[in-house]
């Protein structure tokens with residue numbers, strides 16, 4: 001990844017680990033072609049690779065599987081309906097025959113035969129109706145299960161596997177929706193970006209797995225201090241974003257500070273060995289949505305504030321106005 005300048009995001013890791021372990025011939029082939037083509041690995045090439053071989057693959061598989069199951073179910077229902085139709089025709093004929101015989105005023109024995117044949121034809125119809133009802137009920141249950149299966153796959157495609165919080169895709173979607181809502185009802189919308197300080201150093205010292213443990217810990221802090229309607233997402237490797245609809249700058253700053261202080265104050269222990277990992281800190285950048293600006297502009301302004309937090313010493317949060325900056329004591 002280093003050789004081709006591929007950023008070490010979770011998505012890119014997934015692609016390249018698969019390449020290194022040679023577990024997906026199709027992906028390996030595509031990657032080799034890209035390398036040989038010499039066009040490099042731009043952000044869009046990287047995200048296309050991930051979508052193609054991981055996200056979309058999972059969704060497509062689920063849709064295909066659901067489609068197959070659905071058509072099998074519908075085929076069975078169709079057969080039951082056809083059989084029911086044949087029985088209905090036969091029943092109609094039995095009734096017509098009975099009417100004809102009644103017109104001819106049958107004797108007592110003939111009447112008995114007639115009633116018996118009508119009773120048995122009616123019983124057959126009843127059984128068929130019952131079977132049809134059962135089949136339809138089973139199909140309806142099956143369709144409900146398929147729907148929830150598809151919903152689960154959709155959920156997975158929007159979730160970051162390492163932390164369980166939203167991934168970049170859901171972040172983008174949430175931000176777009178929040179911006180639309182803010183445009184409509186003029187409610188405040190804040191965006192917080194958060195980045196772990198000196199994380200490369202931490203990773204190099206303690207290893208990637210312990211690094212992952214820290215990413216999960218920070219994700220937990222963000223979730224704990226955010227409100228229920230906020231969307232907390234892993235924006236990139238050790239970067240997070242919180243979309244905060246209906247939240248003004250003051251409230252967003254307050255939450256950001258709570259997050260910062262919680263992360264800073266936690267004494268970290270290595271899970272596997274209980275070794276003292278010291279403390280880590282995060283830097284945050286906050287921007288409030290300005291009427292009419294694009295999503296990109298809003299992200300850029302949050303990012304600029306995050307950058308400010310970094311250059312002015314890290315372990316701090318910076319809001320829109322310079323005067324609203326909060327720093328560690």
Ligand code: GH3
Nearest residue numbers: 008010196197198199200201203208211212237238
């Ligand atoms: P700064 O304070 O300026 O943010 O410094 P930094 O070292 O945190 O910044 P930089 O962006 O240079 O380093 C980010 C590092 O995050 C690089 C990579 O080693 C690590 N990283 C990215 N994704 C993952 C991941 O999924 N797991 C782990 N363990 N580390 C990751």
Ligand code: MG
Nearest residue numbers: 195196238239
């Ligand atoms: Mg970073």
Ligand code: MG
Nearest residue numbers: 195196197199
């Ligand atoms: Mg960092």
